[in-house]
Amino acid sequence: MNDSSSRRAPARVVALWCPDWPAVAAATAAELPATVPVAVVSANRVVACSASARAAGVRRGLRRREAQARCPELHVARSDPDLEARTFEAVVAAIDAVAPGVEVLRPGLVVLAARGAVRWFGSEEAAAEALIDAVAATGVECQVGVADELSTAVLAARGAVRWFGSEEAAAEALIDAVAATGVECQVGVADELSTAVLAARRNALVPTGRGAEFLAPLPVSYLAVEPALAAPRRADTVDLLRRLGIRTIGAFAALSPIDVASRFDADVVAAHRSARGLPERPPSGRPIPPDLTVEQPCDPPVERVDAAAFAGRALAELLHTRLAAAGVACTRLLVTARTGAGEELARTWRCAEPLTPEGTADRVRWQLDGWLTGRNTNRPTAGIVLLRLEPVEVVAAGALQLGLWGGVGDEDERARRALVRVQGLLGGDAVRIGVLGGGRGPTERIVLVPVGDEAIPHSDPDAPWPGRLPPPAPALVLHTPPAIRLDDDVGNPVSVTERGLLSGSPARLRWGSRSWTVIGWAGPWPVDEYWWDPAAARCAARLQVLLEESRALLVFFGADGWRVEGVYD
Numbered sequence: 001m002n003d004s005s006s007r008r009a010p011a012r013v014v015a016l017w018c019p020d021w022p023a024v025a026a027a028t029a030a031e032l033p034a035t036v037p038v039a040v041v042s043a044n045r046v047v048a049c050s051a052s053a054r055a056a057g058v059r060r061g062l063r064r065r066e067a068q069a070r071c072p073e074l075h076v077a078r079s080d081p082d083l084e085a086r087t088f089e090a091v092v093a094a095i096d097a098v099a100p101g102v103e104v105l106r107p108g109l110v111v112l113a114a115r116g117a118v119r120w121f122g123s124e125e126a127a128a129e130a131l132i133d134a135v136a137a138t139g140v141e142c143q144v145g146v147a148d149e150l151s152t153a154v155l156a157a158r159g160a161v162r163w164f165g166s167e168e169a170a171a172e173a174l175i176d177a178v179a180a181t182g183v184e185c186q187v188g189v190a191d192e193l194s195t196a197v198l199a200a201r202r203n204a205l206v207p208t209g210r211g212a213e214f215l216a217p218l219p220v221s222y223l224a225v226e227p228a229l230a231a232p233r234r235a236d237t238v239d240l241l242r243r244l245g246i247r248t249i250g251a252f253a254a255l256s257p258i259d260v261a262s263r264f265d266a267d268v269v270a271a272h273r274s275a276r277g278l279p280e281r282p283p284s285g286r287p288i289p290p291d292l293t294v295e296q297p298c299d300p301p302v303e304r305v306d307a308a309a310f311a312g313r314a315l316a317e318l319l320h321t322r323l324a325a326a327g328v329a330c331t332r333l334l335v336t337a338r339t340g341a342g343e344e345l346a347r348t349w350r351c352a353e354p355l356t357p358e359g360t361a362d363r364v365r366w367q368l369d370g371w372l373t374g375r376n377t378n379r380p381t382a383g384i385v386l387l388r389l390e391p392v393e394v395v396a397a398g399a400l401q402l403g404l405w406g407g408v409g410d411e412d413e414r415a416r417r418a419l420v421r422v423q424g425l426l427g428g429d430a431v432r433i434g435v436l437g438g439g440r441g442p443t444e445r446i447v448l449v450p451v452g453d454e455a456i457p458h459s460d461p462d463a464p465w466p467g468r469l470p471p472p473a474p475a476l477v478l479h480t481p482p483a484i485r486l487d488d489d490v491g492n493p494v495s496v497t498e499r500g501l502l503s504g505s506p507a508r509l510r511w512g513s514r515s516w517t518v519i520g521w522a523g524p525w526p527v528d529e530y531w532w533d534p535a536a537a538r539c540a541a542r543l544q545v546l547l548e549e550s551r552a553l554l555v556f557f558g559a560d561g562w563r564v565e566g567v568y569d
Helices: 023-029 050-057 064-070 080-098 114-121 124-136 150-159 165-178 193-201 211-214 218-223 234-243 249-253 259-265 265-273 305-326 357-373 410-426
Strands: 013-017 038-042 043-047 073-080 102-108 109-113 141-147 292-304 330-339 344-350 384-396 434-435 445-448 483-487 510-513 514-529 536-549 551-556 561-568
Touching: 013 114, 013 124, 013 150, 023 038, 023 080, 023 445, 038 050, 038 064, 043 064, 050 165, 050 249, 064 073, 064 234, 080 124, 080 357, 109 114, 109 150, 114 124, 114 150, 124 141, 124 344, 141 150, 211 265, 218 234, 218 249, 218 265, 234 265, 249 265, 259 265, 292 305, 305 357, 330 357, 357 384, 384 483, 445 551
Parallel strands: 038 073, 102 344
Antiparallel strands: 013 109, 013 141, 038 043, 102 109, 292 384, 330 344, 330 384, 434 445, 483 510, 483 561, 510 514, 514 536, 536 551, 551 561
8 A cells, every 4th residue: 555545635624604793792791782882891901893893993902992983883891701691602502513523612613523513514615604604594604614723724714815906905905894883704716606605605625635835825824813812921932033034924823833843842742733734733642531531420411501501620639630630631532411301512712822720611601601600502401410420532641831930830739729629518609709900909909709700900010100109019908997097296197188299208107006106108009980070089199107006007088087908017
């Protein structure tokens, strides 16, 4: 048998991408028509927006206020991964009904093997048409990409192919014109009308064996465009390549794999394999160790999302304990639920990096939320009586590089398991952790979120906050600030004037029955908030005070005088 006949044909991959999914989910939840511009914000910045919002000048990365200034009628929604996953389940169920074996990379993006769909529908073009029609039946737009490798198919689905010259300008203008009406569209250009229609509808079908050729002319930034395929540090990789003068994926692929592996880290090596049209992870002969599957009976049957999430979190802990004992990490996870009516629900999640316990718990919660409360037609008719987690693909545990401090180590795992047990006894909101958010004072900047939820603050901590207290922050922040008195050297009380200045130099601080001499002070930092709302307006100031015996306090002046807000070490 010659070499060419013994070589296996590549397993083609289909990727379906729903553009602007966070905005689509937010609009669906608010029951808004497609013409209403929508933006989703996280930490006070736009992370996703609809086509009509982009037509009005809204872009990802804008601050919320600037986005609203560009588009006054903009509907702003807060980022909600649970809502996105719950809403996307209806789309996944529609795809699964046409072509089983769907794997979810993230809400808004799925992949599946092309072989079964192509055999059923006769060709890749017909399969793509059927998948697009199935998604459209749910009221959602999608784009399809087909290629030899997963990353290439995803880039194709995201519309990475562009026409060149004057045709590109014409296509871009047509797309922008249609987007201004709130509708997504695709453009095809060809010599014949029928060919152009097929080109517009089929999205991007990359011929077999030509993945690297398809990727070569694209900007190197496309390697980091899809977060489901790239580690968070991939943006740093792209920046490094640009500084080295590498502008296109083809130029990057032309580098020797040996040179790349000897000079760069694992993420650059993975990006280089993707640029060459190869799987980001090389094929592994490691079989899945036995007894990794974990399951938990639910008695009584689970019908509420919070109860299902607790069970799923406990299962995630047990799964990762077994994975660690076997020396492997999971990159594809099958979540299965059995109901009291005998229904079997299953969904596969795929990740760019090995799953952590938190990542597993999040995906289990999202999936259970989608099954129990989603708007899909395949909602269970009875409560869940069995939950099962099964690793479908594993890699060596070394692929999950943990930090020396603050990583997912044994101490962190034991502490987190203890907190989860307390949550199971007292409720999900009973155990909270602090997250640094935006604000002017230390109390405002501490946001408490339940353990297990995404640690996202309500406001951007990096935004400009006029009057914000400079570092260092106090080591102790008092929940109930006690009243104190500041006097000058003649015993008169010190206050803050309307100009934000002290009425005198502090010389003595009185706290209850005790008093200290003021050695030095810094400030004040005036706070003028909600001046446009008389009911909520607040004029105040903060002052850092150094007392004798090396005591340092953060004091706050408001309508009721001075109070101690924090204590420095």
